[in-house]
Amino acid sequence: MDISRRSFLKVAGAGTVGLTLGQLGLDLRPVAAHAYAMKIDGAREVISICPFCSCCCNVLMHVKDGTVVNVEGDPDYPVSQGALCAKGAALLTMHVNDHRLTKPLYRAPGSAHWEEKDWDWTLARIARRLKDTRDRDFKTVNDKGQTVNRVESIFQLGTSQMDNEECAVSHQMLRGLGVVHIDHQARI
Numbered sequence: 739m740d741i742s743r744r745s746f747l748k749v750a751g752a753g754t755v756g757l758t759l760g761q762l763g764l765d766l767r768p769v770a771a772h773a774y775a776m777k778i779d780g781a782r783e784v785i786s787i788c789p790f791c792s793c794c795c796n797v798l799m800h801v802k803d804g805t806v807v808n809v810e811g812d813p814d815y816p817v818s819q820g821a822l823c824a825k826g827a828a829l830l831t832m833h834v835n836d837h838r839l840t841k842p843l844y845r846a847p848g849s850a851h852w853e854e855k856d857w858d859w860t861l862a863r864i865a866r867r868l869k870d871t872r873d874r875d876f877k878t879v880n881d882k883g884q885t886v887n888r889v890e891s892i893f894q895l896g897t898s899q900m901d902n903e904e905c906a907v908s909h910q911m912l913r914g915l916g917v918v919h920i921d922h923q924a925r926i
């Protein structure tokens with residue numbers, strides 16, 4: 739690109755309100771291709787499936803030294819044709835994320851502090867609370883005398899971090915307990 743210093747400064751000043759190097763006429767494709775190649779250089783490519791909804795978009799996962807280093811849409815997948823929605827595009831952060839919690843955190847009633855707990859303690863606590871609440875509130879009939887067999891004081895909100903199969907198992911368990919208030923983050 740032929741550009742004088744004066745016109746460069748003029749345009750660069752305008753760049754602070756939104757122009758990019760690409761808009762200046764510089765071809766950034768070689769730079770982008772080089773950076774991309776460095777990231778996946780020597781990586782093994784694996785075709786996988788985004789677990790977050792029933793579209794089941796294919797994803798290309800690049801694995802280097804046992805770690806996922808890149809996730810992107812699969813251009814050969816006919817439904818999404820290489821595109822991913824925001825959840826699928828953030829799939830890498832499920833695997834590689836310094837902020838990801840690795841231990842359960844518990845905040846006691848009335849407390850302002852979170853405590854780290856192990857899974858045995860946490861699962862026993864959840865099971866106890868679930869059983870006590872169900873035993874206390876389970877209704878076999880409604881106010882009209884109709885059979886309902888349900889518990890209305892428990893609510894479960896699923897997360898998009900659960901895959902389709904985990905959602906199915908969770909749903910079956912909750913229905914088995916008589917829980918009727920169930921929703922999922924992917925829907926709201």
Ligand code: SF4
Pocket residue numbers: 788789790791792793794795818821822823824825826827
């Ligand atoms: S969450 Fe998004 S990327 Fe994942 S399968 Fe559904 S539509 Fe595709």
